[in-house]
Structures are given as structure tokens and as C-alpha cells.
Amino acid sequence: MLNVPSQSFPAPSSQQRVASGGRSKVPLKQGRSLMDWIRLTKSGKDLTGLKGRLIEVTEEELKKHSKKDDCWICIRGFVYNVSPYMEYHPGGEDELMRAAGSDGTDLFDQVHRWVNYESMLKECLVGRMAVKPAIPKDYHEEKKVLNGMLPKSQVTDALAKEGPSSPSYDWFQTDSLVTIVIYTKQKDITLDSVIVDHQDDSFRAETIIKDYSYLIDIELSHEIQEDFSVRIVENVGKIEIVLKKKENTSWKCLGHPLENHNSLIPKKDAGLYYRQCQLISKEDVTHDTRLFCFMLPPSTYLQVPIGQHVYLKLTITDTEIVKPYTPISDSLLSEFKEPVLPNNKYIYFLIKIYPAGLFTPELDHLQIGDFVFISNPEGNFKISQFQELEDLFLLAAGTGFTPMVKILNYALTNIPSLRKVKLMFFNKTEDDIIWRSQLEKLAFKDKRFDVEFVLSAPISEWNGKQGHISPALLSEFLKRSSDKSKVLICICGPMPFTEQGIKLLHDLNFSKDEMHSFTA
Ligand code: FAD
Ligand code: NAP
Numbered sequence: 001m002l003n004v005p006s007q008s009f010p011a012p013s014s015q016q017r018v019a020s021g022g023r024s025k026v027p028l029k030q031g032r033s034l035m036d037w038i039r040l041t042k043s044g045k046d047l048t049g050l051k052g053r054l055i056e057v058t059e060e061e062l063k064k065h066s067k068k069d070d071c072w073i074c075i076r077g078f079v080y081n082v083s084p085y086m087e088y089h090p091g092g093e094d095e096l097m098r099a100a101g102s103d104g105t106d107l108f109d110q111v112h113r114w115v116n117y118e119s120m121l122k123e124c125l126v127g128r129m130a131v132k133p134a135i136p137k138d139y140h141e142e143k144k145v146l147n148g149m150l151p152k153s154q155v156t157d158a159l160a161k162e163g164p165s166s167p168s169y170d171w172f173q174t175d176s177l178v179t180i181v182i183y184t185k186q187k188d189i190t191l192d193s194v195i196v197d198h199q200d201d202s203f204r205a206e207t208i209i210k211d212y213s214y215l216i217d218i219e220l221s222h223e224i225q226e227d228f229s230v231r232i233v234e235n236v237g238k239i240e241i242v243l244k245k246k247e248n249t250s251w252k253c254l255g256h257p258l259e260n261h262n263s264l265i266p267k268k269d270a271g272l273y274y275r276q277c278q279l280i281s282k283e284d285v286t287h288d289t290r291l292f293c294f295m296l297p298p299s300t301y302l303q304v305p306i307g308q309h310v311y312l313k314l315t316i317t318d319t320e321i322v323k324p325y326t327p328i329s330d331s332l333l334s335e336f337k338e339p340v341l342p343n344n345k346y347i348y349f350l351i352k353i354y355p356a357g358l359f360t361p362e363l364d365h366l367q368i369g370d371f372v373f374i375s376n377p378e379g380n381f382k383i384s385q386f387q388e389l390e391d392l393f394l395l396a397a398g399t400g401f402t403p404m405v406k407i408l409n410y411a412l413t414n415i416p417s418l419r420k421v422k423l424m425f426f427n428k429t430e431d432d433i434i435w436r437s438q439l440e441k442l443a444f445k446d447k448r449f450d451v452e453f454v455l456s457a458p459i460s461e462w463n464g465k466q467g468h469i470s471p472a473l474l475s476e477f478l479k480r481s482s483d484k485s486k487v488l489i490c491i492c493g494p495m496p497f498t499e500q501g502i503k504l505l506h507d508l509n510f511s512k513d514e515m516h517s518f519t520a
Contacts, residue, residue, distance in 0.1 A: 029087060034358045037088035038317050041123040048081045048126050055127040062129070066101025068093065072126055073104040075117055080124040112520055114272055114311050114378070119320040166264060167207065167214045175248045178224070180216065184209050184237040191232055191303060194239050195376055197275055198224065198299040202258060205241060206273065206376065213270040215263050218255040222246070226298045274313055274373035275300050277347065279366050285350060287431055289399065290364065292349045293330070294374065303344060306406045307381025307490075307518070310347075313373035316362050323359045324378075324520050325349045328405035332438040347374065350434060352399045381516060386411060390419045390485040393478055395469065395501055397426040397493025401434050403518045407490060412446055419481045421449045426469060426493065428457045452477065469501050475508060492518035 041047065057072070057079045065072035071083045073096070086093045091111070099107050108117070165185045172179055182194070186209050196205045201223075205216040223246040231240050245251075277294040285291050296302055304310060309326040330348045353360045366372065381403070386392075392411050394404045404423060411418055427433050430453075439451045454465040454473065465473065480487055489510060491501045498517050505515050 028090065032087045033356075034088060034090070034321075035317075037085065037120075038319050040084070040088075041120075041319070042317065047084045047123045050081075050126060054125065056130045057127055058130045062103075063101045068097065068100075071097065071100045073099045074102065074129055075105050075108055077129050077131075078118075079126040079129060080117075080121045081126050082121070082124060085121065085124060109268065113268070114322055114324065114375070114520070116313070116320045116322050167209060169216055169262070171254050173245075173251055176245055178243045178245060178251060178254070180205065180241045180243070180254070182207055182214070182216065182239040182241070184214070184239060186210070186237040187235055189232060189237045189239065190305075191230065192305045192377075194230055194241075194301070195273075196228070196230060196241055196301040197273065197297075198226075198228065198243075199275075199297075201255075203243075203255070204258075204273070206270070207239060208267060209264075211267050212264050213267045215260050215265075215270070217258040217261040219258055220255040221253050222249065222251050228299070228301070230301050272311060272375040272378075274311075274375050275302075276371045277374045279368055279370050279372070280346065281368065282366075285434055288354075289350055289352045289434055291330075292351055292363070294347050294349075294372065296345050296347060296374075298345075302347075302376070304347065304377045305379070305381075306383055306410050307403050307516075308377040308379030309403075309518075309520070310377050311375040312349075312359075312363070313375070314359065314362050316358065321359050321362075322375075325351060326402040326518075328402055329409050332405060332408060332435060332442050350399060350402050350405075379518075381518070383410075385488055385516060386415050388417050388486050389415055389488055390417055391481050391487045392418060392421045393487065393489040394421070394423040395426075395474075395489065395491040395493075396423065397469070397497045398432065399434070400491075400493030400497070400518070401425060403492050404490065408442070408449070412442075412449060417486075418448060419485070421446075422477065423449075423451045424454060424473070424477050425451060426454045426456065426497070429455060430458065430462065469497060469504065471504055471507065474501075474504050478505075478508065478510075487514050489515045490518070491515065495519070 046052070057074070062072055062074060062079060065081070068086060069083055071081070071086070072079050073082050074080075082089075082096055086096060089096050095111075098104075108115075167182060167184045167186075169180060169182045171181065182205065184193075184207060189207075189209070193208045194205060195207075196203075198204070201219045203216070203218050203220050203224075207214045207216075225244040225246055228241060228243045231242070232238070233240065275297055277296055279292065280295050281291075281293045283291045304327045309324045311322045311324050313320055313322045315321070326349070327347050328350055330346075351360060351363060353364045355361060363372070389411070392407075392415075394407065396404050408421065408423070411421055423439065425433065425439070430436075433453055436453070443449050443451050452465060454467065454469075455462055456466070456468055458464075458466055467473065478487075478489065487510070489505060491498050491505075493501075498519065502515060502517055
């Protein structure tokens with residue numbers, strides 16, 4: 001709610017500006033861009049009206065500040081005076097007012113919990129909510145030195161009822177190796193379910209089990225080498241992380257638990273973890289889109305699941321800015337490599353540079369060798385949606401093509417039941433089409449695949465399809481290979497495009513299970 005809802009950023013003349021519904025951006029007044037906001041926060045102006053004091057805010061006090069020109073909002077226990085920010089909020093003032101004088105945490109999480117409001121709003125901080133006395137928690141169990149025994153997991157009663165059965169871990173050693181074993185108790189666990197980071201002494205392994213996150217977070221008792229391996233013991237839900245000791249000594253314990261070690265919490269409540277990644281290469285793909293390749297640190301193991309995105313973080317004028325991007329494979333024509341290649345150290349992005357944008361010009365200015373922070377993956381696309389699939393239809397507009405890249409590669413290589421894959425790709429002009437020749441070559445190489453380009457602002461010589469997403473275009477395009485064929489339609493693009501597409505698909509009698517829309 002409090003930062004850029006990056007799903008849509010229509011050009012001032014675009015019809016996206018007049019599209020309604022959802023949480024599209026509202027046009028901002030001249031001089032009210034996020035960059036202008038950042039400048040204001042650096043100007044030294046007193047934005048809280050408290051002359052630099054931080055106060056304790058009671059619920060009664062918070063409720064009193066519920067007007068546009070005096071609007072306080074609480075997020076995760078911290079209270080902000082957002083009145084000065086109103087005109088800069090890309091989602092509009094009304095959206096912000098929904099949380100006026102109250103705890104806006106849930107609303108914020110629903111819309112974009114990844115946004116680093118702490119940084120964006122630090123000059124608006126009024127203080128903390130007055131804390132109600134809480135029953136102290138007995139940390140005795142957690143503070144125990146880990147010696148390979150299984151400490152009690154921090155699983156709440158509610159979780160035990162709704163979530164996956166509680167995972168656990170163990171460890172064993174040889175002279176040269178230490179193996180950490182995670183028992184997920186989930187048969188269908190895959191290599192992209194686990195993310196491992198080792199920085200200094202701290203060792204962190206996050207395992208995604210259904211919609212939950214199981215965390216191992218330990219300060220290791222001894223030094224280890226940079227490289228380690230991760231493997232899955234098929235069908236029993238066991239993950240093994242094999243670490244190489246720096247010295248061949250016997251370890252008495254694995255290490256000391258860090259905060260949230262051995263906890264299982266809903267994924268939506270787990271914070272985003274970032275690591276620094278180095279820019280390796282940058283190539284032009286179209287006049288305004290570039291292919292960026294970043295290298296993960298040697299001591300990170302991370303594979304982004306198909307259909308998921310990550311967040312990139314840069315510090316712009318002393319303010320941390322975060323935006324979502326969808327990793328792709330480096331080409332459409334290579335055989336499908338992920339997620340089977342365990343040592344995949346590179347992560348590719350196709351990113352459009354908006355000259356008047358906040359984040360992308362900064363990204364574009366990075367030199368080879370520079371670093372950005374990249375988060376753990378997020379997203380709700382499930383590979384199980386491909387099961388027994390016969391017809392796959394992809395509707396993409398502009399960079400909304402990015403999730404389709406891995407989907408195309410995976411589906412054409414791994415789904416034996418698949419008969420037909422069709423992509424309808426909406427762009428303004430021919431020059432805007434990403435990977436046109438690769439798409440045409442793929443259609444030539446694989447008879448199941450077909451691509452149609454639709455242009456909204458073509459030159460008069462264009463003899464392909466024209467216009468915007470419409471009932472006529474869709475009903476002609478979405479022809480099943482047989483009456484009862486199993487269908488999946490994936491849609492991604494500017495938010496109003498996606499919303500309109502979903503509405504049209506409903507009108508064409510496709511069910512919810514037959515569509516997937518990509519959003520943040
Ligand atoms: P912004 O500052 O957001 O501005 C973009 C343009 O819109 C500029 O021209 C700006 O002047 C204009 N603008 C912005 N807000 C307003 C307003 N309120 N009124 C008037 N004009 C406005 N993009 C990719 O290129 N590749 C990807 O793989 C990708 N993946 C994504 C995945 C997800 C889940 C989501 C939600 C988005 C993804 N995006 C992707 C979009 C990306 O997150 C950013 O939104 C995009 O890069 C623009 O960022 P920016 O800060 O440079 O531009
Ligand atoms: P763009 O070039 O502005 O637009 C691409 C095409 O879509 C153009 O033909 C455009 O027509 C059309 N279009 C735009 N708005 C429309 C609407 N309301 N109804 C019908 N057609 C519409 O696109 P872009 O700049 O690349 O932006 C791509 C968008 O995809 C961004 O908003 C980005 O956030 C989003 N994205 C989301 C994800 C995700 O959620 N996972 C991933 C990647 C990208 P006009 O000529 O009329 O504008």
C-alpha cells in the first residue's frame with residue numbers, strides 16, 4: 001500500500017490510465033514521483049510534526065489521527081505519519097486512507113508486503129505502539145547448544161492442525177564432511193524447495209513445504225569450505241546438505257541456534273532474505289529491454305521455481321528500493337536445464353528500462369562486477385497445474401512475457417500429454433517484441449508450438465493482428481484440441497490488461513482452475 005505497486009506503470013497517453021478496478025496506479029501530479037518523495041525526505045523537513053521526537057502511541061491516540069491532513073498508520077508495531085506522503089503514493093490517497101488511524105499491517109501485507117516501507121517512510125516515523133504486557137517466553141530449549149539431537153520445533157498449535165506435519169532435522173559427520181538432513185515428511189519435495197546461504201559463520205537453510213517455510217539458522221561451531229552440495233532423497237522427503245569441513249576435526253556440536261532456528265511458519269509471514277549477486281553481463285534484447293545475468297554468491301544454493309519471481313534491491317539516494325522481477329532461462333531454444341542442474345549459479349532477467357522510472361535506470365547504470373541484492377523467490381504458480389495438461393495458452397503483454405519463458409521451456413520438454421502450446425503476444429510495435437526470432441524458430445522446430453503477435457500501434461505495413469485483448473481475438477485463439485481437453489491459460493502483463501483478460505476468460509466460460517494470472 002505504501003510504495004510503488006509495480007504491476008502497472010502506464011505511459012501518460014496509454015489507455016491503461018483510464019482502466020479502472022484492481023489496484024492500478026493513479027496518475028500523480030507533476031513533482032510527485034517517488035524520486036521527488038525521496039528528495040523531500042532528504043530535505044531535512046520535519047515530516048512528522050514532532051521535531052525529531054519519537055513517542056509511544058496508544059491505540060486511542062492512533063485512532064485520533066484518521067484525517068487526510070493528519071493521518072497516522074501502524075505497520076508491524078511502528079506508527080507513521082503518512083499525511084506528507086499522500087500525494088506521492090502511487091496507489092492513490094484513498095488507498096492509503098483505508099488504514100488511517102489504525103493498524104494497516106494486514107492491508108499492507110495483502111497488497112505488497114515486500115515493499116521496504118521502513119526505508120521509504122523513515123522520516124515519517126512517529127514512534128512505536130505502546131506495548132501491552134506479554135507473558136515471557138521460555139527460550140531455554142532454543143538456547144541449548146545443538147548436538148545433533150532434535151530440539152522441539154517452534155510449531156504453533158494452529159499450524160500443527162492446518163499446516164504440513166512438523167519437519168525436523170538431524171546431522172552427522174565423517175572426517176571431512178558434515179551432513180545436515182532435513183526430514184520434510186513431504187514426498188513431493190523438489191530441489192527448488194530448498195534455499196541455502198552460508199555467510200561468515202552463519203548457515204541458513206529455508207525449505208518451502210507447501211505454503212510454509214521451515215528454517216534452519218545456525219552459527220556453525222567450525223569453519224567450512226565455500227562449496228557444498230544439496231540433494232533430495234527421492235520419495236521420502238529427505239533433503240541432505242553436505243558441507244565440507246575446513247579442518248578434519250571432530251565436531252562436538254553443529255553450532256548455536258540463531259533467531260527463528262527450527263521454526264515452521266506460514267511462508268507469507270517469513271521475511272524476505274537477500275544475498276548480494278554480481279552483474280556478469282548485460283545485453284540489449286530490444287531498444288529498451290536488456291538481458292541481465294547475475295551470479296549468485298558461491299555459498300548460496302538457490303533455484304527459482306517456474307512461474308515465481310524474486311525481488312531486486314538497490315539503494316537509490318540512500319533509500320532502499322525493491323522491485324519484483326521474474327527470472328528466465330537464458331534462451332528459448334536451449335534444452336530445458338532447470339531445475340535439474342544443481343550447480344546453477346546464474347540468474348537471468350529480461351528487464352525493460354523506463355527512462356522516467358525509479359529503479360530501472362539505476363539498474364541500467366550498473367557496471368559489470370557491480371552488485372544487487374536478490375531475494376528468495378515468491379509466487380503462487382504450481383508446477384502441478386501442468387499435470388495431464390493437453391492445451392496450454394499463454395497471453396502475454398510486453399515484459400509480461402517473462403514468466404512464459406520458463407513455462408514454455410518446461411512444458412515443451414516435460415509434459416508428455418501436451419498437444420498444443422499457443423502464445424498470443426501483445427506489444428505496441430514490432431520493435432517492442434522480445435525474442436521474436438527465437439519464438440519463430442521455436443514454432444518452426446516444435447510443431448506443437450504456435451505464436452501470434454498482436455500490435456496496438458503498428459506501422460501501416462503490418463499485416464498481422466492489431467489492437468488490444470478482446471473477446472474476438474480470444475475466442476478465435478483459445479480453441480481446445482478436443483472438446484474435453486485439459487486446458488491451462490496463463491496471463492501476464494500490465495495489471496489492467498491482466499484483469500481485463502481474466503474477465504474475458506470468465507465470459508468465455510473458462511473456469512478458475514483453467515487460468516493462472518501472474519501478479520506480485
Ligand atoms: P516506475 O518508477 O515504476 O515507473 C515506470 C513508468 O511509469 C515510468 O515511465 C514512470 O514515469 C511511470 N509512472 C509510474 N507511476 C506513475 C504514476 N503514478 N503516474 C504516472 N506515471 C507513472 N519488469 C520487467 O522488466 N521484467 C520482469 O521480469 C518483471 N517482472 C515482474 C514481476 C512481477 C511479479 C511484477 C509485479 C512486476 C514485474 N516487472 C517486471 C515490473 C517491475 O517490477 C517494475 O515495475 C518495472 O521495472 C518498473 O520499475 P521502475 O521503478 O523503473 O519504474
Ligand atoms: P507495454 O509495452 O506498455 O504494453 C504491452 C501491450 O499491452 C501494448 O500493446 C499495450 O497497448 C497493451 N496494454 C497495455 N495496457 C492495456 C490494457 N489496459 N488493456 C489492454 N491492453 C493493454 O507493457 P510493458 O511496459 O512491457 O509492461 C509490462 C507489464 O507487465 C508491467 O506492468 C509489469 O509490471 C508487468 N509484469 C508483471 C509480471 C508479473 O506479475 N509476474 C511479470 C512481468 C511483467 P497500448 O499501446 O495501448 O499501451
